[in-house]
Amino acid sequence: MNMAATAPRSSLIQLCYVRLAVSQPQSAAAFATEVLGLQAVPDKQALLLRSDNRYHTLCLDTTTATSSIGIEIADEAALDRMAAALKQEGFTAREATAEECARRFVRRALIVVDATGNEIDLVLRPAQSGRRYFPSRDAGITGLQSVGLRSRALKDDLRLWTAILGARVSDRAGDVTYLQFDHKHHRIALYPSSRTGLVYVSYGVESMDAIMQSNYFVQERQIKILHGPGRDPASGQIFLRFEGPEGYVFSYAYGLNDVEPNHHPRQFASQPSSLCEWGSECRDIPELQLPSGR
Amino acid sequence: MIELKDLCYARLGASDLDDAESFSIKSLGLQVAEHTAKSLYLRSDDRAHTLCYFEGDPADQTVGFEVEDEDKLTAAATTLDELGHAVHVGTATECSLRKVKAFIGFKDPTGNQIELAVRPERSGKRYVATRDAGITGFSHVGLYTTDPARDERFWTQVCNARVSDRIGDIALMRVNAIHHTVALAPGRGAGIHHINHQVGSNDDVLRSYCHLSGQRVPIVFGPGRHPTSGARFLYFQGPDGMVFEYSVGVDEIEDEETHRPRQFGFEPSSLCMWGAKSARPR
Numbered sequence: 001m002n003m004a005a006t007a008p009r010s011s012l013i014q015l016c017y018v019r020l021a022v023s024q025p026q027s028a029a030a031f032a033t034e035v036l037g038l039q040a041v042p043d044k045q046a047l048l049l050r051s052d053n054r055y056h057t058l059c060l061d062t063t064t065a066t067s068s069i070g071i072e073i074a075d076e077a078a079l080d081r082m083a084a085a086l087k088q089e090g091f092t093a094r095e096a097t098a099e100e101c102a103r104r105f106v107r108r109a110l111i112v113v114d115a116t117g118n119e120i121d122l123v124l125r126p127a128q129s130g131r132r133y134f135p136s137r138d139a140g141i142t143g144l145q146s147v148g149l150r151s152r153a154l155k156d157d158l159r160l161w162t163a164i165l166g167a168r169v170s171d172r173a174g175d176v177t178y179l180q181f182d183h184k185h186h187r188i189a190l191y192p193s194s195r196t197g198l199v200y201v202s203y204g205v206e207s208m209d210a211i212m213q214s215n216y217f218v219q220e221r222q223i224k225i226l227h228g229p230g231r232d233p234a235s236g237q238i239f240l241r242f243e244g245p246e247g248y249v250f251s252y253a254y255g256l257n258d259v260e261p262n263h264h265p266r267q268f269a270s271q272p273s274s275l276c277e278w279g280s281e282c283r284d285i286p287e288l289q290l291p292s293g294r
Numbered sequence: 295m296i297e298l299k300d301l302c303y304a305r306l307g308a309s310d311l312d313d314a315e316s317f318s319i320k321s322l323g324l325q326v327a328e329h330t331a332k333s334l335y336l337r338s339d340d341r342a343h344t345l346c347y348f349e350g351d352p353a354d355q356t357v358g359f360e361v362e363d364e365d366k367l368t369a370a371a372t373t374l375d376e377l378g379h380a381v382h383v384g385t386a387t388e389c390s391l392r393k394v395k396a397f398i399g400f401k402d403p404t405g406n407q408i409e410l411a412v413r414p415e416r417s418g419k420r421y422v423a424t425r426d427a428g429i430t431g432f433s434h435v436g437l438y439t440t441d442p443a444r445d446e447r448f449w450t451q452v453c454n455a456r457v458s459d460r461i462g463d464i465a466l467m468r469v470n471a472i473h474h475t476v477a478l479a480p481g482r483g484a485g486i487h488h489i490n491h492q493v494g495s496n497d498d499v500l501r502s503y504c505h506l507s508g509q510r511v512p513i514v515f516g517p518g519r520h521p522t523s524g525a526r527f528l529y530f531q532g533p534d535g536m537v538f539e540y541s542v543g544v545d546e547i548e549d550e551e552t553h554r555p556r557q558f559g560f561e562p563s564s565l566c567m568w569g570a571k572s573a574r575p576r
Contacts, residue, residue, distance in 0.1 A: 209567065216569030278501045279504030
């Protein structure tokens with residue numbers, strides 16, 4: 001019997017966008033196109049960027065101090081159930097206004113705050129684009145793939161993601177927790193932290209060649225590589241994490257594993273090799289350093 | 295025509311045998327097969343040895359190729375002699391130092407010391423690496439050339455090498471299906487440009503990049519990928535300045551009849567399609 005057919009399907013459909021709070025939008029946009037290689041979307045209201053067939057996956061927002069992510073929910077009924085459960089469990093969640101929905105290019109959004117203080121938009125019907133994605137440089141990007149979130153309250157954040165939203169833990173490395181909600185190893189990773197915000201925004205690329213070409217591309221532009229090139233043993237992905245504008249971290253990744261239907265979450269030791277099996281170490285981001293021997 | 299079957303061994307003079315041993319074990323990851331008073335024999339695969347360091351001048355560097363049998367060896371000696379290359383026939387002692395049945399030594403037109411050997415020893419014991427570098431075997435050498443066109447003619451017309459691809463006028467040549475066994479590199483004189491060992495996977499190349507960087511071994515080129523052979527590579531420097539390479543994923547030339555050498559421009563992207571730049575002095 002096919003296990004996948006019997007496993008309850010998650011109501012979380014996809015990670016659909018990241019909204020970054022920026023103060024210097026033009027230089028952030030220049031980075032997004034010239035370095036990251038995303039496609040700028042002409043828009044009067046905001047700086048929007050594409051990474052795949054969706055209308056946008058990155059918004060550079062000057063009107064907020066809080067970055068947020070958008071997750072597509074299957075349908076109205078699922079979103080209503082989530083809204084009720086969030087209220088019951090004491091999480092802050094409010095319906096977005098029509099104007100907020102328009103700025104997110106979605107038909108409805110529930111703006112949730114997790115136990116750490118991160119904003120998560122649960123959205124319905126995010127806009128796709130009829131035009132195919134045309135990158136501004138040959139970085140080989142295939143799409144927005146995952147985000148790392150800082151967590152100051154891992155237990156409660158995990159409760160939000162799993163018990164209320166229906167994501168599953170795929171693996172843990174130390175206390176870093178990978179969350180899956182489709183066939184891929186993870187779309188969200190929670191990193192124990194003392195702060196709120198994003199650890200990184202990760203774009204999938206088409207090959208190891210693309211990762212390594214970007215490794216030299218960013219080095220030549222004096223952009224600081226923060227972690228990698230490396231390979232994450234839990235998800236199998238090869239990654240390169242580097243410094244973006246205003247302290248944000250961007251990542252290219254290739255080879256994110258699919259999760260087998262009967263996968264059981266594994267615990268990787270709290271050691272640097274659990275985040276990179278090649279031996280690259282991250283010196284600048286506390287969330288990406290696993291304390292040894294715990 | 296001299297029929298080279300495969301690469302056999304490299305012999306390198308060492309200014310300090312202890313340094314050579316330490317590097318071979320802790321960095322390169324080869325297995326010590328035998329340590330005599332004046333020589334260090336190292337294994338990289340099921341052959342009895344593929345690299346030998348001996349106490350001596352680091353400029354004394356030799357590459358050994360296997361030929362079919364003693365008749366072929368005698369014929370090769372005659373060919374080389376007729377072309378005016380001085381041929382040295384290995385003595386019994388020299389043969390035992392090389393763990394071969396018979397060999398001859400000569401110099402290619404640039405002056406590289408080449409040996410042709412018959413019946414190089416294999417080992418019944420399997421190869422066990424000293425560190426997990428993922429080495430699967432000694433695979434090719436780069437040889438300096440003072441005249442690429444002349445040396446290409448020597449290797450392809452006097453010997454049986456075939457050109458797989460060219461970068462500018464530099465030929466990458468094969469003696470079997472593997473994309474290249476001898477790569478020429480422009481230089482001011484004779485010598486080995488690099489010694490290649492194949493590894494099992496991309497992961498091995500990148501693991502070694504982190505491992506060797508941590509040991510402060512000078513990385514001279516890479517991690518990178520050659521657009522010619524398709525191999526992912528890492529070049530790093532060992533004792534007495536010798537450069538070693540790990541690589542994985544070298545193409546095989548499947549159809550000997552229809553393969554046409556491709557011409558790549560003499561530019562950095564022909565050496566690395568990822569954008570790595572060589573830090574080697576030219």
